[in-house]
Amino acid sequence: MLHPDPGQIELPLVLAALSDPTRLSIIRQLAEDGESMCRRLDFASKSNLSYHFAKLREAGITRTRIEGTARYISLRRDDLDARFPGLLDSVITAAAAYPRIMEAEPVNGK
Amino acid sequence: MLHPDPGQIELPLVLAALSDPTRLSIIRQLAEDGESMCRRLDFASKSNLSYHFAKLREAGITRTRIEGTARYISLRRDDLDARFPGLLDSVITAAAAYPRIMEAEPVNGK
């Protein structure tokens, strides 16, 4: 379970991670609700979500915490703001102004 | 020579366009120098640059103007700021704070 150090967070990776509609939806939800259980973020199939969570985590955008059998995900706001001031906020604002992303047809793994 | 209307500029496309180191270098140079001749932006081979210019243009990040045999490229700051406030500035600032991107080995098409 990799979490890059704050100083290792790289801009191209962060932007690439944010450029996917599914991941933007996740980010947006996390920005609204704060730390969330993975289960709540059902924007795709289970294994596909796991893939997107890994992308976000490895880019340094989210932090994952394990508690019992559940995972909790949250934004690394402080780390991101310190390294790239204003970036996360502007993306979240942009995503909110943007026509609703990927919630028309939630593809639940079941 | 496509230039999307301001209202057609889409967040995922913009972020994807910005997530490439070569294109970040171009953006950075444009932010420093303002409108520039394509020729000055030699961060890759000619045909590869043409590809990156098209990506930036189609994402709505840059505008290309033809004058004689030369092309002039500039940032669509106003359009981007109107649609996604603060985004471009934070990316440019982040790119500047970031260790120098792709200038170690300029690959000139000649």
Next chain:
DNA sequence: GCCATTGTTCAGCAAAATTTGAACTAAGAA
């Protein structure tokens, strides 16, 4: 122990992105 829940990991695949080199177009100078 068995079972359900929660999520990861893997192999495989299709689609998209990136890069290269060659051919091409257009404008201007000689």
Next chain:
DNA sequence: TTCTTAGTTCAAATTTTGCTGAACAATGGC
């Protein structure tokens, strides 16, 4: 006209992404 400059476009090759389904691991309840 011929040549050079500036840049696009195309086909082909490679790499990277995104997605799926199946198998797997770990926790907690019965």
